Amino acid sequence: MLLVNEIIERLKDVLSTDGIKGKIFDKDVADALSLSQANFATMKNRSKIPFSNILDFCAIKKISINWLLYNQNPGSLVDSTDKYWIKYFPEISVSAGGGAYDSDENYENIEVPPYFVDTLGGEQNLKNIEAINVIGDSMEPTLNSNNIIFVDKSIKSGFRDGIYAFTTNHGLFVKRIQKRVDGKLDIISDNKDYPAQIMKSDELEILGKVVGSFGMVF
Numbered sequence: 001m002l003l004v005n006e007i008i009e010r011l012k013d014v015l016s017t018d019g020i021k022g023k024i025f026d027k028d029v030a031d032a033l034s035l036s037q038a039n040f041a042t043m044k045n046r047s048k049i050p051f052s053n054i055l056d057f058c059a060i061k062k063i064s065i066n067w068l069l070y071n072q073n074p075g076s077l078v079d080s081t082d083k084y085w086i087k088y089f090p091e092i093s094v095s096a097g098g099g100a101y102d103s104d105e106n107y108e109n110i111e112v113p114p115y116f117v118d119t120l121g122g123e124q125n126l127k128n129i130e131a132i133n134v135i136g137d138s139m140e141p142t143l144n145s146n147n148i149i150f151v152d153k154s155i156k157s158g159f160r161d162g163i164y165a166f167t168t169n170h171g172l173f174v175k176r177i178q179k180r181v182d183g184k185l186d187i188i189s190d191n192k193d194y195p196a197q198i199m200k201s202d203e204l205e206i207l208g209k210v211v212g213s214f215g216m217v218f
Helices: 004-016 026-032 037-045 051-061 065-070 074-081 123-128
Strands: 085-094 108-111 129-134 148-152 162-168 171-179 185-188 197-199 205-213
Touching (some): 004 065, 051 065, 085 171, 129 205
Parallel strands (some): 085 129
Antiparallel strands (some): 085 108, 162 171, 171 185
């Protein structure tokens, strides 16, 4: 994947051919991504890529996300990526509450990089995987706010060391879950500023195991 500064320069190139006159500045890119200048500057300084904003930008401008992030020629991807699509729910965010994940119909297709497919369980397993957003910092450094995560909905039990998306009476969350010897569950945030919790298995509903995020496979 290209570096953040390289991606920003590509975005500026797109905007420069899009009717904007004169030099393109970071504030123009921030506006195009529907980000405040302060949020954009913070992400740039921390080398964080606002994937969901960039996906929306690419859809509107009808440009290839692979070209923007990986410098791949779109023509070379036609045969290899036509079948590598999963559902992405841009309006759903885990960790700070949410809605009815299973019943939400507002989704779009998102293209999975070809090298992800085998690691995610192969082409046949893609039907079990859906993508949603992360907000908040409770799972840093493993997951950052604005990450898009891949959830395998066929994996809902076992609780070996792993990260799961789940719902409780308080909303929709993503945490590391481990099963205790007494049958209860340790709900763990990778960010040590957040204390672990203990819950009974009937106090939550597992939506699936998090098997990766854009740019990373677990």
